Amino acid sequence: MAQTTGPADPALISDIVAANRILFDQGVVDGFGHVSVRHDKNPDHFLLARSMAPGLVKAEDIVEHDRDGEAVARHGPVLYLEREIYKAHPRVVAVVHSHSPAVIPFGVTKARLQPIFHLSSFLAEGAPIFEIRDAGGPATDMLIRTPALGAALAQALGAAPVALMRGHGDVVVGRSLREVVFRAVYTEVNARLEGEALRLGQGQVIFLNDQEAANATRTNAGVINRAWELWKAKAITAA
Amino acid sequence: MAQTTGPADPALISDIVAANRILFDQGVVDGFGHVSVRHDKNPDHFLLARSMAPGLVKAEDIVEHDRDGEAVARHGPVLYLEREIYKAHPRVVAVVHSHSPAVIPFGVTKARLQPIFHLSSFLAEGAPIFEIRDAGGPATDMLIRTPALGAALAQALGAAPVALMRGHGDVVVGRSLREVVFRAVYTEVNARLEGEALRLGQGQVIFLNDQEAANATRTNAGVINRAWELWKAKAITAA
Amino acid sequence: MAQTTGPADPALISDIVAANRILFDQGVVDGFGHVSVRHDKNPDHFLLARSMAPGLVKAEDIVEHDRDGEAVARHGPVLYLEREIYKAHPRVVAVVHSHSPAVIPFGVTKARLQPIFHLSSFLAEGAPIFEIRDAGGPATDMLIRTPALGAALAQALGAAPVALMRGHGDVVVGRSLREVVFRAVYTEVNARLEGEALRLGQGQVIFLNDQEAANATRTNAGVINRAWELWKAKAITAA
Amino acid sequence: MAQTTGPADPALISDIVAANRILFDQGVVDGFGHVSVRHDKNPDHFLLARSMAPGLVKAEDIVEHDRDGEAVARHGPVLYLEREIYKAHPRVVAVVHSHSPAVIPFGVTKARLQPIFHLSSFLAEGAPIFEIRDAGGPATDMLIRTPALGAALAQALGAAPVALMRGHGDVVVGRSLREVVFRAVYTEVNARLEGEALRLGQGQVIFLNDQEAANATRTNAGVINRAWELWKAKAITAA
Numbered sequence: 001m002a003q004t005t006g007p008a009d010p011a012l013i014s015d016i017v018a019a020n021r022i023l024f025d026q027g028v029v030d031g032f033g034h035v036s037v038r039h040d041k042n043p044d045h046f047l048l049a050r051s052m053a054p055g056l057v058k059a060e061d062i063v064e065h066d067r068d069g070e071a072v073a074r075h076g077p078v079l080y081l082e083r084e085i086y087k088a089h090p091r092v093v094a095v096v097h098s099h100s101p102a103v104i105p106f107g108v109t110k111a112r113l114q115p116i117f118h119l120s121s122f123l124a125e126g127a128p129i130f131e132i133r134d135a136g137g138p139a140t141d142m143l144i145r146t147p148a149l150g151a152a153l154a155q156a157l158g159a160a161p162v163a164l165m166r167g168h169g170d171v172v173v174g175r176s177l178r179e180v181v182f183r184a185v186y187t188e189v190n191a192r193l194e195g196e197a198l199r200l201g202q203g204q205v206i207f208l209n210d211q212e213a214a215n216a217t218r219t220n221a222g223v224i225n226r227a228w229e230l231w232k233a234k235a236i237t238a239a
Numbered sequence: 240m241a242q243t244t245g246p247a248d249p250a251l252i253s254d255i256v257a258a259n260r261i262l263f264d265q266g267v268v269d270g271f272g273h274v275s276v277r278h279d280k281n282p283d284h285f286l287l288a289r290s291m292a293p294g295l296v297k298a299e300d301i302v303e304h305d306r307d308g309e310a311v312a313r314h315g316p317v318l319y320l321e322r323e324i325y326k327a328h329p330r331v332v333a334v335v336h337s338h339s340p341a342v343i344p345f346g347v348t349k350a351r352l353q354p355i356f357h358l359s360s361f362l363a364e365g366a367p368i369f370e371i372r373d374a375g376g377p378a379t380d381m382l383i384r385t386p387a388l389g390a391a392l393a394q395a396l397g398a399a400p401v402a403l404m405r406g407h408g409d410v411v412v413g414r415s416l417r418e419v420v421f422r423a424v425y426t427e428v429n430a431r432l433e434g435e436a437l438r439l440g441q442g443q444v445i446f447l448n449d450q451e452a453a454n455a456t457r458t459n460a461g462v463i464n465r466a467w468e469l470w471k472a473k474a475i476t477a478a
Numbered sequence: 479m480a481q482t483t484g485p486a487d488p489a490l491i492s493d494i495v496a497a498n499r500i501l502f503d504q505g506v507v508d509g510f511g512h513v514s515v516r517h518d519k520n521p522d523h524f525l526l527a528r529s530m531a532p533g534l535v536k537a538e539d540i541v542e543h544d545r546d547g548e549a550v551a552r553h554g555p556v557l558y559l560e561r562e563i564y565k566a567h568p569r570v571v572a573v574v575h576s577h578s579p580a581v582i583p584f585g586v587t588k589a590r591l592q593p594i595f596h597l598s599s600f601l602a603e604g605a606p607i608f609e610i611r612d613a614g615g616p617a618t619d620m621l622i623r624t625p626a627l628g629a630a631l632a633q634a635l636g637a638a639p640v641a642l643m644r645g646h647g648d649v650v651v652g653r654s655l656r657e658v659v660f661r662a663v664y665t666e667v668n669a670r671l672e673g674e675a676l677r678l679g680q681g682q683v684i685f686l687n688d689q690e691a692a693n694a695t696r697t698n699a700g701v702i703n704r705a706w707e708l709w710k711a712k713a714i715t716a717a
Numbered sequence: 718m719a720q721t722t723g724p725a726d727p728a729l730i731s732d733i734v735a736a737n738r739i740l741f742d743q744g745v746v747d748g749f750g751h752v753s754v755r756h757d758k759n760p761d762h763f764l765l766a767r768s769m770a771p772g773l774v775k776a777e778d779i780v781e782h783d784r785d786g787e788a789v790a791r792h793g794p795v796l797y798l799e800r801e802i803y804k805a806h807p808r809v810v811a812v813v814h815s816h817s818p819a820v821i822p823f824g825v826t827k828a829r830l831q832p833i834f835h836l837s838s839f840l841a842e843g844a845p846i847f848e849i850r851d852a853g854g855p856a857t858d859m860l861i862r863t864p865a866l867g868a869a870l871a872q873a874l875g876a877a878p879v880a881l882m883r884g885h886g887d888v889v890v891g892r893s894l895r896e897v898v899f900r901a902v903y904t905e906v907n908a909r910l911e912g913e914a915l916r917l918g919q920g921q922v923i924f925l926n927d928q929e930a931a932n933a934t935r936t937n938a939g940v941i942n943r944a945w946e947l948w949k950a951k952a953i954t955a956a
Contacts, residue, residue, distance in 0.1 A: 030906075030944075030947075051943065052943060053944070053947030099836065104834055104914070105833075105913045105917045105918070106917065108922050109921060110918060110921065116344075117381075118380070118406060119338065121381075138928060139932060140929060141929070141935065142834075142929055142936075166923060167833065167834050168834055192340070196341070196344045196434060197343070200344045200345065200348045200350045201344070201349060201350060204349065205347050206405060207347070208381070211378035215379065215380035215381070216380045219380045223271070226270055227269075227271070230292030230295055231270065234294070355582065355586060356577065356582055356620075356645050358510070360620075432579060432582050435580070435583045439583045439587045439589045439673055439676065440587030440588060440589060443587060443588065444586050444587055445586045445587075445645065447645050448616060450616060450617035451618060451645070458619045465509055465510070465529065465531055466508075469531030469533055473533070593884075594821065594822075594825060594884065595816065595885055596859035597816065599859075671818060675821070675822035678822045678823065678826045678915065683822075684825045684884065686884050690856065690884070693857060693859070694858045696858065697859075701748075704748055704768065704769060705747075705748035705770070707770060707773070708748040708770030708772055708773055709748065711772075
């Protein structure tokens with residue numbers, strides 16, 4: 001069991017609790033899935049709720065994990081998924097893993113997730129599919145069970161904001177907790193709208209082009225808090 | 240900063256707060272979108288909430304904007320979208336801008352939004368698509384950032400009650416606040432029903448003809464308050 | 479203004495209030511639609527809420543209508559839709575008219591509403607489409623505005639439990655208030671399931687055959703109260 | 718009327734009440750459907766609510782049934798569906814019967830329910846369709862009315878965790894109450910996701926292979942309580 005860094009900023013704890021509740025209230029996570037964020041006093045460590053449904057998380061459930069993905073303050077499963085992404089991608093400050101329901105069909109078919117409106121413009125930076133059979137062979141239990149599988153997922157993600165995990169769900173990364181929640185919600189919304197548009201247009205859909213998407217992403221950075229405040233108010237009331 | 244006109248009718252303030260809550264409760268707006276109405280004492284000015292999620296708006300958040308779209312009582316972003324529509328179309332008394340989820344797929348495909356039942360008969364007056372690339376080129380951030388883009392949108396709208404904004408959402412106009420809310424809700428409902436009917440009928444759907452639509456629109460004018468009262472009661476309870 | 483019959487059984491008033499709330503809570507009616515029932519002391523008269531959203535109806539809103547569809551206790555629009563059905567079909571004790579959202583697409587396409595599971599077995603008795611153009615020409619406002627249109631609708635309905643009204647909604651009839659609510663809810667449910675099954679099976683779907691449907695309908699008569707109790711508890715709590 | 722075994726463990730009663738509420742809250746059952754579990758003191762008997770909507774069940778509504786499916790403590794309909802499954806399959810400890818809405822279309826078409834993600838991996842063990850016409854002829858009322866029909870359903874189920882009942886619903890079995898609830902919820906979720914994926918991929922979908930599914934099923938055994946705790950908290954709050 002590693003050394004604890006000392007308590008994280010209470011505002012960050014409060015935000016990660018809110019993030020758990022928001023992701024449940026917005027239908028991104030069900031009984032499973034996690035959201036984590038780098039520790040504000042130690043970028044090698046990250047904060048994540050103990051193994052429980054995100055919709056029930058309280059401040060006292062948030063646990064510090066060291067860079068090996070082991071819980072510092074108590075024992076728990078090693079989280080290779082988060083650990084390897086934080087290690088491989090220093091720019092990543094927060095990670096959501098979920099079974100986002102509208103996204104799962106895009107992970108098991110050839111349909112490509114693309115930005116259908118300005119709020120999901122970040123998808124233009126890529127949403128590769130991680131096929132666990134490539135790294136783990138044909139007989140895994142679909143979970144990121146080993147450092148090697150975690151590293152393969154981190155590599156498949158690359159510089160993209162989202163990676164789809166075939167037959168499982170997806171992982172979304174961001175440079176802040178609020179950004180990753182914004183991206184996780186609009187990845188799900190985009191999947192819903194795109195599925196409908198592909199049917200309506202019989203495959204012919206106009207997506208944002210790369211310039212539109214890059215510009216919209218710059219603009220959206222200024223409105224993340226606005227969405228966060230609504231979702232938080234709604235999720236906390238619903239709880 | 241322009242001169243203030245003096246306080247608007249408290250009943251109008253109360254209605255525009257209700258309109259914000261209704262549009263959220265009915266699923267037309269999410270964290271974004273706006274509803275505005277001309278000031279009752281100065282038709283050159285309009286009322287609109289400060290930049291925030293419509294579902295959280297209270298009376299004290301309603302701000303008077305002058306005909307240049309600038310906030311009178313405090314600083315805020317200039318709203319070229321609303322400004323240019325109010326300027327170009329004197330008949331327009333109220334405007335809704337939203338990312339109405341069932342409508343977005345109709346803005347990015349060749350499927351045409353048409354009146355599938357009597358309550359959405361106003362769609363027979365047109366629901367043109369505004370392609371921002373035509374007016375702003377291939378590298379906008381998808382938003383109405385300039386007076387020229389606002390004017391182009393107002394022109395694309397023309398005499399229609401609705402214009403779809405490709406890759407963004409839509410704008411709905413009305414001769415009163417309650418009419419514009421009625422139209423915004425039934426534009427969303429129509430899109431849901433039409434998407435389903437097009438699949439069910441494999442593209443063969445009987446829509447209202449122009450005479451049916453015009454007659455139904457005259458009739459519907461008498462029932463707008465009935466829907467408003469339900470939606471308001473529901474949205475206020477839910478808040 | 480006709481003579482009043484005297485007060486209806488309070489239990490029937492309570493049931494018709496519950497029926498209004500249930501139909502709203504189950505998504506069959508929105509701000510519009512009506513449910514009516516024959517007066518228990520005068521089969522020529524029927525009870526129906528005044529013109530208002532069903533989801534807001536209280537006992538004091540229930541109004542007695544005479545056989546000409548005129549409100550007995552106060553003035554209101556004449557309800558030719560209900561009036562002509564009650565006149566033409568003595569077996570009909572209760573009527574629901576709604577814009578049931580999953581049913582509307584079946585009224586504007588060639589897809590036929592058929593019983594997909596035992597609870598909607600009554601659909602085997604027919605669900606004809608009423609095309610208002612046949613009786614009213616190409617320029618109605620889509621509403622049942624005249625006795626002749628009401629009579630044409632009653633004739634199109636015939637012995638069926640449901641008639642779809644093209645571009646408008648549907649009408650459901652029953653031998654009791656609880657039966658008509660049961661049928662209205664399961665007509666909507668059937669439409670949802672059948673739309674999905676037709677897509678999944680690419681048009682190849684096994685429906686209940688006529689014998690299965692007739693037998694299931696006999697069985698279902700014994701379970702209508704069970705569904706009613708759940709829906710009532712849920713709708714009253716939600717109110 | 719058979720002899721009563723003596724009171725079941727109060728924790729089991731509490732769990733079966735929670736199971737009823739969860740299945741309603743998660744949209745698996747509506748006004749109908751049942752969940753039952755073997756009596757903890759007598760494996761020949763099973764516990765099941767009296768004939769009522771699962772969403773309203775309280776502890777005092779749970780009734781002990783003997784191995785002939787007759788209520789021990791009071792009279793009620795004989796439940797051949799549950800009785801024959803418990804008799805034929807000693808490994809079965811709990812049974813859910815429902816009209817799971819997303820599953821019904823898979824029972825009336827040639828589309829096959831297959832595991833689309835790790836949480837529904839148990840579907841790889843089979844989800845056969847029970848065609849009641851094979852055992853009961855073309856003129857049943859669709860219900861399991863006789864011991865012979867119950868035995869035919871139990872045989873169609875075989876070693877599978879789920880059997881689809883054409884034109885009716887489905888039956889799910891498990892080795893514990895929590896497992897059967899987990900399976901019933903994820904059968905419904907899988908059906909929703911698979912329907913969407915089949916459309917998106919135009920029939921081309923990558924499902925879990927048999928090894929992946931078997932391994933995931935072993936892993937999932939460890940997380941059933943986590944989902945149960947969330948669903949229970951949510952269902953009890955909603956009640």
